[in-house]
Amino acid sequence: MAVMFSLAVSLIVILIGLPVWGNSMDSPKILPFHFPTSIEHGAKVPVTCVLSKGTPPIMFHWKKDNKELFTTEEKLEIVTHGEFSLLVVKNINGNDIGNYSCIARNNAGYDRYTSELLVQAPPFWKEQPKDTEAVHGQSASLHCGIGGYPRPKITWKKAYGTQSKDFLVVHNEYKKTILENGTLVIDSLKEADEGVYTCEAENGVGEGIQATVRLSVHAPPTVTSVKRRTSAKRGETAVIECEITGEQPLLVSWEKDGTKLTMPFTRFETYEEANGKGVKATLLISNVQRRDQGNYLCSVQNDYGSVKDVTALTVQEPPESPSDVKVISVNSRSAQVIWGAPSGISTSIKQFVIMFWKNSKVSGKLHQVSLTSTETSTLLRDLQPGNEYTVQLLAENDVGRGDPSDPVTFETKEEEPEAPPVDVEVEAADSHTLQISWKPPPTDTWNGQLKGYHVGYKVEGSASQLAYETVIKTNLREEKTLLRNLRPSTRYSVAVNAFNSAGDGPASEEIVTSTLNGDPPQSPEVKVKNVSQTSVTIMWSPRVNSDASVEQYVLEYVDTDQNKQEFHAPGSHKEYCIEGLESGQRYSIRVAAYNMFGRGDFSPSLVVITEGNARVPGYEPIVHETPFYFRLYFVIPVVASVTVILCVIVVAWACLKRAHYIEGRKAQLYVSYQQRLTYVPPSEISRDSRAVDAAYDIPWDVPNGGGSMGRDRSSYVKLKQGQNYV
Missing domain, CATH: 2.60.40.10 (Immunoglobulins)
Incomplete structure (x- = not known):
């Protein structure tokens, strides 16, 4: 029993970390260890952490740059046994450079030893530069975090020129500082600091690296031009201008003596005109009165700041207009303008302002040029040849601008056109x-x-x-x-x-x-052979053409409503019957011929009126077929032999028929006289210009040209039954 009790006590003492023998424990003490001094990329490096003393049990763990290392990482292997721990770093590269620490701990305390692992590694990015934005007048930092061993040399360069291809080295100087970690700091930013920067690094191992970034300098609004004092003539328009630079959008507002002017405001008008780097804000006060005199505040703000400026307006009388304004020595691109000073107040003139513009249907751009008070002439340049211009001149003193002179118009001399048709x-x-x-x-x-x-x-x-x-x-x-x-x-x-x-x-x-190898055919001679209520038969004779034979004909007819229909037929045919027409309607018909060189001219139009009553919109008349023995050409000769009265009617009818025939000979008008209709004069005969038409329908009588047209002629022109065709 005593032996078993002794063993139990010893086991408890071991489990709670107390020495079995003695009353104290030794804290761990690590022997110094070091990594090899020359390590190649891809190598495997072991390092052992061994204790010189320390009472078990001992716990080991490893850190790199104060970050815990774990065996779950593929590159690492950690083996711990008793009083030592082995760390193996595999496939060494630049990212493995750092301070490695072994920490041993027991209940009595702990010890730590750190050794630096250095690898000859080319530069690599720890923090790659990024595009940076900053505000004018403030500072900007361009980061360039680079690793590698030996420690890389970092160089900053700035692009210059419009193409951003040439760079100048940035040195530590006024406003510019390159920190130990490679960061470029620029203080008191100006517009000139904006641009493209390149960070380059090299250490003699492998190739260097570089990255290019852009520094954007945002500009708060700045008033670059404002008249501290201005004046205007009573009853005229006062102009208060405020030229501002800064990043868009720029929000402009106006105040008078501390009161905001909300537009639209009586007699007040504002507008902004964009220029290269900002805006030109203008306040117009029409029909200036004494009460308009005061301090006008131009207030501008954008996303990066705000600015205000004040102009004092004095309402007084401005000078009179310049006198005797004349334009002399007018050339194609310049003109000389002369004038005289306003009468009585010439000594008070501050400056002259000449205004000129081009007179055109589209309003010409107004040009203004300021001249000194001693000048009495000026040369207008960069005018456009052969154009009319108008010029006016006005005088300005400390009070304001006077009325413009009467407009003078002149015309520049012409030059040859600059461009071809x-x-x-x-x-x-x-x-x-x-x-x-x-x-x-x-x-x-x-x-x-x-x-x-x-x-x-x-x-x-x-x-x-x-x-x-x-x-x-x-x-x-x-x-x-x-x-x-x-x-x-x-x-x-x-x-x-x-x-x-x-x-x-x-x-x-x-x-x-x-030019063509031959000519298209001449227009055929076309006649009307027969007219009925619903059809017209025409026939034609082709004109002699020795260049090429006719391959096909095209027949075109237009009804009263200007609806056009077109049919094609083989070149061997000389007659057509157009069916499906409306009774009592007027049709204009013409024919043209095709050969291998294209389509010839259309024949003169024939005007034909079908038999029967004319169609009334919305009403379809019932047409009864009249027996032949009631038709005029049968009845008139019989009635003429019976009575003199009817003979007179026959004579009148014959005269009317002759009148239609004579008119028809002029315009080729054919009318059926079963039912008399009002005569419709023919439209003016048109003649198409002769042209090659490579896109006309497939000919009927050439190889590979028959196709569906040859098989289904009914959809184009129906030949009249019972007739012989060539």
Whole structure:
């Protein structure tokens, strides 16, 4: 029993960490350890933490840069046994550089030993620079956290020039400081500090690294120009201006003697005009009165600050207008203006202001130039040739500006147009003709009033000069002309230039186009063969054309409502029957022929009126077929032989028929006389210009041209039954 009791006591003492023998415990003491001095990338480095003394049990743990290390990390391996602990760092790289600490602890205390692991590593980013924004007048910090061993040398550079490709080194100097950790600090920021910066680092191991960032300097509002005192003539308009720079948006408000002016306000008007770096705020006071005199506050704010400035307004009489304003020595781009000082108060003139603008349909831009009080002439520059301008002059003294002088109008001399015509197109009309179309040059390049165009042409590759034809300018959006009497199947170079009173402008690029190898067919001679209530049969005779045979015909007819229908038929046919027409309606019919060179001109229009009553909108009449023995051509001869009265009627009818026939001969009008209708005069006969039409319907009688058209002719033109066709 005594032995078992002794063993139990010993076990309890061991478990609570008390020595079995003696009355005290030794705290741990770690022997110094060190990492190898030369370590290559990718190597595996072991280091052992061994105790020189310490009473068990001992607890070991490791830290890197005061951060606990765990064996869960793939790069680390920690083996602890008794009185030592082994740390293994695998696949060494620059990120493993740091201070490694071994900590041993028991109930009596603890010990810690730290050793630095250094690896020759190229520079690497700990904290990469970022774009930075700051406010004008404050400071900005551009961070550049870089690791590596040996310690990298950090260099900052700033881009200059518009392309941001050239850089200057930034040194420690006034306002600029580069800290030990690589951070660039810039104090009292100005607009010139804004730009692109590059942080570069190198330590002789591997390649250096660099990063580029932008520093944006935001500007609070600043009043750059304001008149401390201004004046205005009673009854006129006072102008108080406040020019502000700063980052947009800029919010402008106005106060008078401490009272805010809320717009719209009686006789007060405000507007802002943006300029390169800010805005020009203007307060207009119309019909100035004595009570308008006072202090006007221009208040501006944006997201980065605010500013205020005051202008004192005095209401008094301004000077009179300058006298004898004249424009002399007018050239194409300049004009000399002379004037005399206002009478009686010339000694009080502070300055003259000349205003001029271009007179155009679109309101011209107003130009203002300030001149000293001693000047009596000035040269207006950068005017546009061939334009009318208006100029006015006013005087200003310490009180304000006077009335402008009477307007003087002058016109600059013309210069040749600066640009060629645009959208020039050339296409062959036939074997001897080219059609040219174009649009005028941009209006602001005319340098005067365009008179017309010169169309130059020559055979491509020939050494001869261009031959020219003159085309007078029209007011149409597109100009056209025809070059005639050219060689067949010949390539021509064509160019167009505009001209005014000063001369010719530049020519357009030459366009090369070939005339056709032959001509489209002439228009056929068309006649009406028969007219009924619902159909018209026409026939035609083709004109002689030796260039190529007719491949197909196109028949076009238009009804009273200007609805157009078009049919195609083979070139071998000389007759059509148009069916499905309305009775008593007027139709205009014309025919054109196609050959391999395109479509020829349409024939003159034939005006035909079908038999029967005319259609009344909303009412469909019932048409009864009249027996032939009641028709006029049968009844009139019989009645004429019975009575003289009826003979008179027949004669009148015959005269009327002759009158229609004579008119019809002029306009090819054909009317059925079963029921008399009011005569409708034919419309003016139109003639299409001859042109190549490569997109007309598939011909009937050429290879691969039949198709569905040849199989289903009923959807185009129905041939009359019982007739013979060639």
